Amino acid sequence: MKLGIVGSGIIVKDFLSIAHHLKHTTILSLCSTKRSEEDARALAKEYLIGQIFTDFEDFLKSEADTVYLGLPNHLHFSYAYQALLAGKNVIVEKPFTPTIEQATVLSRTARENHLFLFEAVTTLYQPDYRRVKELIPSLGSIKLVRCSYSQYSRRYDRFKNGEVLPAFDPGCAGGALMDINIYNLHYAAGLFGTPESVHYFANMERGIDTSGVLLLDYGSFLCTLTGAKDCSAPDSCIIQGDKGYLIQDSPANICEGGRVILNDGSEETVGSHSCSHRMISEFLEFENMILTGDLTNCYRYLDHTLCVCEILTQARRMAGIVFPADGQEVQ
Ligand SMILES: NC(=O)c1ccc[n+]([C@@H]2O[C@H](COP(=O)([O-])OP(=O)(O)OC[C@H]3O[C@@H](n4cnc5c(N)ncnc54)[C@H](OP(=O)(O)O)[C@@H]3O)[C@@H](O)[C@H]2O)c1
Numbered sequence: 492m493k494l495g496i497v498g499s500g501i502i503v504k505d506f507l508s509i510a511h512h513l514k515h516t517t518i519l520s521l522c523s524t525k526r527s528e529e530d531a532r533a534l535a536k537e538y539l540i541g542q543i544f545t546d547f548e549d550f551l552k553s554e555a556d557t558v559y560l561g562l563p564n565h566l567h568f569s570y571a572y573q574a575l576l577a578g579k580n581v582i583v584e585k586p587f588t589p590t591i592e593q594a595t596v597l598s599r600t601a602r603e604n605h606l607f608l609f610e611a612v613t614t615l616y617q618p619d620y621r622r623v624k625e626l627i628p629s630l631g632s633i634k635l636v637r638c639s640y641s642q643y644s645r646r647y648d649r650f651k652n653g654e655v656l657p658a659f660d661p662g663c664a665g666g667a668l669m670d671i672n673i674y675n676l677h678y679a680a681g682l683f684g685t686p687e688s689v690h691y692f693a694n695m696e697r698g699i700d701t702s703g704v705l706l707l708d709y710g711s712f713l714c715t716l717t718g719a720k721d722c723s724a725p726d727s728c729i730i731q732g733d734k735g736y737l738i739q740d741s742p743a744n745i746c747e748g749g750r751v752i753l754n755d756g757s758e759e760t761v762g763s764h765s766c767s768h769r770m771i772s773e774f775l776e777f778e779n780m781i782l783t784g785d786l787t788n789c790y791r792y793l794d795h796t797l798c799v800c801e802i803l804t805q806a807r808r809m810a811g812i813v814f815p816a817d818g819q820e821v822q
Contacts, residue, residue, distance in 0.1 A: 492781055495520040495555030495579075496540075497547065497570060499531045502584055503561040507538050509768045513778050522550035551577040557607070557781060560584060563657040564664035565815065568593040571608070572822075575600045580607035582777055586673050586803065587796050589664035589816040594800035596821045598793055607781050607789050610796040613744045614677040616773040619762035620746040623730075623737060624682060626761065629751060630732030633712045636683075638675035638728040640742045641719035647701065658720065659699050664814045666700040668693070668807060672718025674743035676799055678728055679707060679714045685798050686714070691806035694721065698812070705806055737761065745769050 494516055496503055503521075510518060520542040523531035531543050544550035551558075551573065557580040560570050568588045571581045575597065587610040588594045601608035614620060627633070650659040657663035658670055668691065680686075686707035693703035702719035726742035728749075739749035739761060749761035780789050808817070 492516040492557045492580075492778055493555050494518045494557050494559060495522065495550060495553060496559045496561065497522045497550070498561035499523040499527045499534055500561060503559075504534070505768075506559065506561065506770060506774070507534060509771050509774065510538065512771050513774055515782055516778055519555050520544060520550060520553050522547055547573070551579065556580060557582065559611070564589060564669060565657075565662065568597065568816070568821075571597050572600065575604060575606055575608065578604070578606070580781060582609045582611050585610055585612040585677075586664070586669045587800055589669070589814045590821075591797070591800045591804040592821045593816060594797055598797055601793070602790065605786060607777075607786065608793055609777050609789065610792070610799075611770075611773055611777075612674070612677050612796075613769045613773050614674050614746060615681050615792065615795070616776050617746040617769070618772065619739070619748060620678070620681070622762040623728075623739070623746065623749070626737060626751050626759070627682065627730065627732075629734065629753065629759075630730060630737060631734030633683075633709075633730060633732045635712060635731040636679055636707075636714040636729070637717075637731075638678055638714070638743050639717040639724065640671050640675055640726050640744070641702070641717065641722060641724045642671060642742075643723040644720040647721050650696070650701075655697075659701070661698045661812060661814055664816065666807075666812060667702050667718045667720045668700055668705065668803060668810075668812070670718075671720060672703065672705055672716055673799070673803065675716035675718060675728070676705060676707075676802060677795075678743040678746065679716060680799050680802065681795060682730075683707075683709055683714070686802070689802050689805045689809070691810045693810040693812065695810070695812075696721075700807075700810060700812055703810070705802075707802070 522544040693700035701721035705716040707714040735753035
């Protein structure tokens with residue numbers, strides 16, 4: 492990949508720290524805001540990135556064939572759309588887009604132009620998550636699924652003091668569902684697909700969900716997905732069937748390890764992969780799909796992303812969380 496990066500915040504710095512694992516990728520350019528240009532120059536120096544841009548249109552004229560967007564949620568759609576129209580493959584940080592309508596437009600544009608388009612969500616690419624998929628039949632008929640991911644956010648202290656940062660701003664498509672519960676949703680939808688119905692019960696403060704419980708009804712079983720940015724608790728994912736249960740004592744963005752315990756008392760470990768950094772597996776797979784031209788696999792992941800966007804949009808609208816994109820027409 493000849494990669495161009497947009498943004499110079501937390502996730503971009505995280506990505507740069509693992510980028511040396513991508514043996515077939517060169518990072519050509521970084522596009523930041525004008526206010527963060529100095530920060531971007533420091534990153535470029537540290538990671539030997541040749542070009543810095545503060546204008547996205549100029550950035551799109553550069554040689555990069557693939558663009559990684561580490562931007563606030565409400566900018567994902569317009570930046571990804573412009574990049575696709577400029578003929579670039581696009582890797583968008585999670586959550587893919589604030590609405591299903593926007594996600595559908597991006598998906599259509601990528602497919603029409605035979606371009607790669609990924610949502611960077613670590614869950615789906617973790618080796619132990621794949622092992623969970625293989626182990627599910629041993630649990631018998633699935634009855635209940637519970638995933639819990641809570642992280643008290645320092646930004647919540649600032650929110651309580653009246654400062655609204657993007658993660659808590661409906662104007663930036665923030666909130667606990669979009670920011671943290673989305674990992675639980677990817678976990679469940681990646682295993683079980685589209686549910687029959689969706690309900691979201693949220694703790695709301697000033698128009699945004701600071702925590703909440705997403706209920707997915709699959710007809711023969713139920714999933715409860717809990718995500719919080721205003722309180723903390725141990726994280727876990729538990730799948731209960733009539734022959735036994737599987738438990739992972741890690742958040743759904745990491746999905747590391749776990750056990751299957753069957754009713755007959757037998758026990759099996761889920762995996763032994765220690766996750767040195769949660770972002771390595773996803774980016775290795777993006778690189779490999781692009782290198783081998785594997786659009787079929789890419790679009791399989793994209794179908795899953797559309798399923799998740801549909802659920803997020805339904806759940807959020809049901810809870811009365813309104814984003815600016817809800818009132819906008821998309822192409
Ligand atoms: N933080 C995490 O652990 C994490 C994990 C997974 C996914 N993500 C996702 O990654 C995305 C970014 O999150 P973050 O935590 O990295 O946020 P962040 O630290 O606030 O970084 C956002 C970056 O986007 C830049 N930016 C804003 N508008 C821009 C524009 N028009 N052109 C170029 N750059 C622009 C910001 O620049 P300024 O600072 O100058 O405004 C900043 O560098 C979000 O969608 C989030 O859900 C984050």
